[in-house]
Amino acid sequence: MKEKLKVGLFIPCYINQLYPQIGIATLELLEKLELDVYYPQNQTCCGQPLGNSGYEEDSKGICNLFVENFKEYDYIVGPSGSCIYHVKHHFDILEQTPEVQRVRNNAYELCEFIVKVLGKTDFGASFPYKVGLHKSCHGLRGLKLGSCSEVQGEHFSTEEDLLKKVKGLELMSLNRKDECCGFGGTFAVFEEAISAKMGKDRVQDHLDSDVEVLTGADHSCLMHLEGIINRNKKPIKVMHIAEILNSSL
Template identity: 60%
Template sequence: MHIGLFIPCYIDQFYPQVGIATLELLQKLGLDVHYPLEQTCCGQPLANSGSEKEAIPVYKNFVENFSRFDYVVSPSGSCVYHVREHYNILEQTDEVERVRKNTFELCEFIVDILKTDDLKIEYPHKVGIHQSCHGLRGLKLGTPSELVTERSSKVHRLLKKAKGIEIIGLDREDECCGFGGTFSVFEPDVSVKMGKDRLEDHLRNGVEIITATDMSCLMHLEGIARRQKHNLKAVHIAEILNSNRL
């Protein structure tokens, strides 16, 4: 497999360790990974702000950079969902359809494409899983609580076999953190209140580390935790899956 690695702009600028962990993990899994140097943003911030027409050149740049790969993998559920669902406004050439079909979030790629859920790692911590909205309901990385059916989660599947880990159950398993991209800018008071409620659930249940498939959600929760002086860490799922191997 020839893999194109897409690293979202906020990870590139603020959390490069997440991008590095994603690259190292994919290489450990025996994949041929490439990072196109001309990649930029997926265009989600523009679209979320009501300027999707202005995002079209950004969309086209993404397609130009990634259409040659078998799969595109990214440590961001929201960006992956945006590529799959919002690139429908482009002319649906073979290249566009290929990129939309073959772009995957890291966890779903490992579970659905590589067909494995045991990465043979050790992670002796009490971990709370934040189910990011785009990943949960858009990419179907898990079963949302409003559906009366058997619950499942690809993130849980990958973590539960880690030696020493304790996955902490939450009172509200899939509540939004309130970040929502530009929502946190235009509605900061509501966003912060939602974030405080989400953080309190983790703290109340004894979580040491919060993880998620989106660093944007973790950035929001970690910022609130720091301001409130809580001893709680936010660690992206890629960093955990790339941790100590047995």
């Protein structure tokens, strides 16, 4: 019998605190794929907020703790492109021990892991709604989860590959397919007005495209957009892509 892959489930701190349903959906998806999934109880933040704010040196303790928690797994999988990007590309501030390199090399965003590592696209999900896909900057341009609209070449998207297999789902075409939502972590705090305007523009694009449910693979971006939607009482629901892929409506 082939030995199952041992996967360490990384749930970002804001999902753990505010959107536990996304963590549950991610776990259930991975279990459907018959993986051995473990949740290290001592995991905390990946260190991204400190790093984004210029305090990389102060974040080393958090980053080292992340390595300690996840070094034993074949893969580290999380439902957040920005957090996984931070692990893969900004843990260069640490001494590059074999454990650090192993964690950096084996960390994957959920959609990328499912499509590129496991070669799966269909979970038998059903979701009869018009869906708009927000492609986050870290996922698209950092992790290369898809092709960018400003670059010539063949179009591809791991998120689209998964959504197109969902029964009843209609993936709507946006006018500006991969524009930034304006969140940018602490950018939303220090440049509030610019961030809010960029977010409103993204929401309006989805409204203009008759979107009923806005989704994406980075819930930090979705959290920003959902706040704008709720404050302005716009008729769009926000769901992480893991929730849609795990649905059976």
